[in-house]
Amino acid sequence: MDSFTHAFAIAIPLLLAGNAILVPFAVIGAVIPDIDGIFFFFPDNEPSHYIFTHGGITHSIAGAAFLSFAAFIALKFLSGISRFGQFFPEGVTLIAGFAILAGAMLHIFLDYLAYPGIPLIWPFSTEKFTLGIFPGPSLPILIASLALLSLVLTGRVGIGHYQAYMIVFLAIILIYAGIAAYANTETEGRAIPTMNPVHWITIVETDNSFAVQPYDIRHGTGGETLYRKYTNITPDELASIAMLPEVKRLYYHSYIVTAERRGGSILLRDPLREEKVFRYPLDHSSLEIPYLSPLP
Structure with missing residues (x-):
């Protein structure tokens, strides 16, 4: 998911529940796993650094929890400095820390919905896990998020817009989850989504080969390509x-x-x-x- 969607996904439920004071903390948590986008100090020409690429360790449960704790400690420290304390009128409480953690965990869950997956259980394993609903960022959700962002930036947003966004957001996830369930039921092996929700790629693995076929929800499977x-x-x-x-x-x-x-x-x-x-x-x-x- 994109950063705007991650931020809205945690901020809007808090706003609708009357917990606006926690929104800034939750948004920090929701975007902080994407800090790996600036891990330029881990040079790509060093193979052992592969886990530090985007979607790597900061997108694991342990990595996101560590980042949440670090962010909480940093904000707690800043709130005690007079120059910055004015930005924390209610202080940085333990509840604020849980809001940061909730935002980070929601980020991990939403990225778990998409290919190519994330290393959820690092440091125990670098294997990627995914529910396989989206082929990466969701274009329909991104469009909805950008539309809401434009309303926010122009000062025209209201409670009704937030409610509508959440309905659309959840509906898209449920629709794509249903399509994914159907595709996996009708095919063998792994069914991997493409940007077109009716077009999928299936992979059937045996001891000696991979059989790859396109799958169209309307017309069935296409020609098979076999890779030894x-x-x-x-x-x-x-x-x-x-x-x-x-x-x-x-x-x-x-x-x-x-x-x-x-x-x-x-x-x-x-x-x-x-x-x-x-x-x-x-x-x-x-x-x-x-x-x-x-x-x-």
Whole structure:
């Protein structure tokens, strides 16, 4: 979801419930997980930094909780300084801290609705999880959020607009959830949404291959494309390089990964991103590394 949507999703329920005093704190929590967008001090050419990219550790439950605590401590400190204390007439109470945490957790939940997913249980695992309703940011929700933002900025917003926004917001989520449930019921494997809600991509994984098919809710599945998992290499041989940072980064960003040994090197690739079936994430869609045979 976009930052405006994250902010509105927590602010509007608080406003409608008569807790306007908590809105600034909740909004801080709602946008703070996206601080990873400025993690430029973790250079992308270092493979082990892959978890610090957008949608990485700050989008885990533990990461968001830590950021919420840090934000609460920072605001508590600032409120005790005379120059800044005027901005906190009610003080930074424990309830304000819970509002920050609520905003951050709602952010995590909303991003959990979309592909390619987020590492919810980091630091225990970097595996991405998603409910798979949206193909990334939701265009209909973004349009609704921008419309509401224009009303706010021009001073024309009222309670009725907030109520209408929440109805539209929840309705879009429920509609897309219903479409996702139907698509997954009618297909095998994983059904991945595209920007067009009636068009999906299905992936059926076996021990040796990935079968990829387009799926149209109105017309059914299309032609199948088969990708071999292993070419001139065995799973055991691939396992010998699985813990290399560059390999972990590729798997982290990919929908599927195929492996092929070519002479003295191994080519790993995500053909779905290379062929622009999916355009995000943009980088690190393939990797070629030297292969050294394990000692007997």
